[in-house]
Amino acid sequence: MKNTLKEFVCSALNEAKNQGHLVLDTAPDVVIEEPKDEKMGDFATTVAMTLARSEKKNPRQIAEYLTASLSSRPDLVEEVQIAGPGFINFRLSRDFLRGEFRSALEQGEHFGRCEVGRGTKVLVEFVSANPTGPLHVGHGRGAAVGDSLARLMQWAGYEVSTEYYINDVGNQMNNLGRSTQLRYREELGHGGAFPEDLYQGDYIRDIARAIVEKDGDRHLGADDPDALGFFRTVSCDHILNGIKEDLGRFRVEFDQWFSEQTLHDSGKVEAAIQWLRDKGFVYDKDGATWLKSSAFRDEKDRVVIKQGGEKTYFCADIAYHQEKIERGFNLILDIWGADHHGYVPRMEAVLEALGHGSDGFQVLLVQFVTLIRGGEKVQMSTRSGKFITLADVVEEVGVDATRFFFLMRSSDSHLDFDLELAKKETQENPVYYIQYAHARICSIFKTAESKGIAFPALEEVDLGLLDQPEDFSLMKKVLSFPEVVGKSAENREVHRIPFYLQELVAQFHSYYSVHRVVSEDVPLTRARLLLLLSVRSVIANGLQIMGVSAPEKM
RNA sequence: GCGCCUGUAGCUCAGCCGGAUAGAGCAACGGACUUCUAAUCCGUAGGUCGCAGGUUCGAAUCCUGCCAGGCGCGCCA
Structure with missing residues (x-):
């Protein structure tokens, strides 16, 4: 409907040009908007004001030039008026409006779909929380935003895939395995000190208990080199299943779960670094291997392989994004918590080095959530294992209200989530x-x-x-x-x-x-x-x- | 110290590629149920758009500088 009107305005502009009233050396961007007050008309355009500068004419004067031809189609526009500083207000023909409405009805269930994303194959990656504990509220907001954005983009004609990246590699996984192992030993009466830097949450005990129930004391051999691997895998699987369950209940489904480990196993991490090295984007210094990200507006170069040969998280992430490119996505959309914003420039550098520059990569940052109860902020600390999980909130207020609250604010606005308000049926x-x-x-x-x-x-x-x-x-x-x-x-x-x-x-x-x-x-x-x-x-x-x-x- | 996000009505927030008297919801106040669901509707009141400059015919919106809150600035993930 707006497009029809826009074309109409453009033709009026051309006519004014042909008559010598306007110069129009550049095609103006015709904006059609809705007037503040419906009494002023159904739609309005600001084009006369926009043109004022380049045409060196009074906006109202320009509007005058246009009104004649804008009045030539009573079947479309019933009434044209110049108002204020140079707005041109339209009142649409009632029949035209009803005609538009009729065709909307004809579209039935499909009405609302559009084509702005047509031809764009997009991968939306979101949540991607480390499998070291249950999802908390912040992850929940990311989940709601990512999932709904994916749905929305499908409606807009994008070809959308969704993905969860599992960070199942690295020190944190060892810490996870060790945490479970120690709790397991505790369960079997072999308790000892539990280091502060391990995972304190009760869910670790649950996993340990489950292992005892299933396997008894079979994994007690402390020196068994395979033991840690076992605890790591079991814990990761267990937690990941929990995450999948929580998300499922939250109506969030992923097209794919992508394991970081598989990138290492398949040699893709090595290959990615080699590729960048060949292009001159990777070099060695101080016994480590660096990405020349400073060449792409990052403030400094970043380590991808540490002294001693261990790969950084960033290193795998490079390979992961190269993988995404290879899968043929022309838009790679990552949804991250705002606390990762410092990571954006280096990732942009990576994508640019991989030849998938600014248009093809975008990070959407989602700001923090503050839970409010009884008018007070709910204090949370991961350290003590005392935090409110997504599952807790869904349990308390329900999926509908939780999702709605997560979505009703702009992502880059901090969110105050009032638990009691969300629960109220008023x-x-x-x-x-x-x-x-x-x-x-x-x-x-x-x-x-x-x-x-x-x-x-x-x-x-x-x-x-x-x-x-x-x-x-x-x-x-x-x-x-x-x-x-x-x-x-x-x-x-x-x-x-x-x-x-x-x-x-x-x-x-x-x-x-x-x-x-x-x-x-x-x-x-x-x-x-x-x-x-x-x-x-x-x-x-x-x-x-x-x-x-x-x-x-x- | 540097970078990113935020600062708009009592509260929570839209509006931010400049445009008409700055909007919504809630809360407050006053009205409307023998009616297709009153979880609703109608009305009133409520604002130095953080502060100060600048650009412009026109600034909540763009630029600069401050102030306040949040988050980052690892050979962590």
């Missing part, structure tokens, strides 16, 4: 406001059915009966959904979806209080049922993008 809680609208519409449909008004097919409905201001407002709001999807996806801003839904639903609730849908007037009832059908399906689709359920009854 108007203070924004989740229910949206879900309630969905349920309400379902209920209206049931009423219609019970009164013998069969759900109408599009062909047998006269949309011309939708002629009230509220009808048009609602139609316009519904019609803007595909654009919201496209913009949110392009900007990787999932939070626009709940904001949009909130606005849509507010209009619906308001409509509900003004217009009775199911009435004696059957043709009108049918038209309104179709209007609500579109609203309901947009709500359902929006919630589906968020991974929040759309209940039929509340």
Whole structure:
């Protein structure tokens, strides 16, 4: 709809140019927006003001040049007005609006999908928490954002894959194995000192207990060189299964789980470094091997192989991202906790060195979550093993509210998560406001059915009966959904979806209080049922993008 | 010390590739249920857009400098 209008404005600009009113040496970017107040019109363009400088003319004067041709299509634009400093306001023809609405209905379930991502194959990597303990709340936000962004981008036409990178290599894994081993020995009465730098959480004891139950004291041989490997593997698997379970319950599924270990096993880590060495991006110094990341705006070079030959985490990450490129993704999208932002420049350097520069790689940082209970921040410390897990929160407030709360703020805004608010089933809680609208519409449909008004097919409905201001407002709001999807996806801003839904639903609730849908007037009832059908399906689709359920009854 | 994010109504936040009287939700206050779900609706009140400069016809938005909070600055992951 906006595009139609945009083309219309462009043609008016051309006409003004042909008539010698405008110079237009560069094609202007025509912005179509919605006026603050609906009374001013359905849409507006700022193009006259944008052009003022280059044309060296008064914006209102420029607008004057355009209005004549903008008035030439009453079937499209019913009324054109110049307002304020040089806005051109449009009132669309009611029939045109209804026509757009009709074609939206024809798209049925697909309405809202768009093509802005067409041809882009994207890999969204998110969560990727180390398998050394259960997911905490911060991971939860990353999970919700990543999963919903993936869904959103699919809606916007991107070809999306999702992936969880498992850091199952390195010192932390040894520490994990050792932690379990010590707890295992404790269980069997061979307790000793438990070093502070090992994992303190109770979940380690659970794993140890499980091993005792299954294998008894078979792994007690302390000098057994295989023992640590055993404890490492079992712990990792156990924790990873827990993570998968937690995510599954949180409605987050990954297309692939990618193990760091496999990169080492297949020689891809070696190969990646060799490749970069051949290109001159890797060199040896002080007995270590370095990536020349400073050549790409990183503040200094980074070690990839330490003195002594051990590879850094970064080293494997290089190979991992080369792997991603080889799999043919033209957009590599990593979602990281904000605490990793210092890591961004070196990773950008890697991708650039690998020839997959700025357009092909993007990191989305997700800021921290602060839990609030009783108006107070909930203190957490990983050290003491005292922290609130994602599973705890989901258990306490439910998946819908948890996901909604994680998604309703911009990712680069710190999030205050009020546990008590999220649990409340009152108007203070924004989740229910949206879900309630969905349920309400379902209920209206049931009423219609019970009164013998069969759900109408599009062909047998006269949309011309939708002629009230509220009808048009609602139609316009519904019609803007595909654009919201496209913009949110392009900007990787999932939070626009709940904001949009909130606005849509507010209009619906308001409509509900003004217009009775199911009435004696059957043709009108049918038209309104179709209007609500579109609203309901947009709500359902929006919630589906968020991974929040759309209940039929509340 | 350097870098990134944030600072907008009592609270939580949108708006930030410059544009119309700065918006929403909640909280506060006043109204609306014999009606398709009142988990709703209608209305009122509430703001030096952190501070100070600059660019511009026009700045919450762009630039510079401060201030405050958060997070980073490893041959950790």
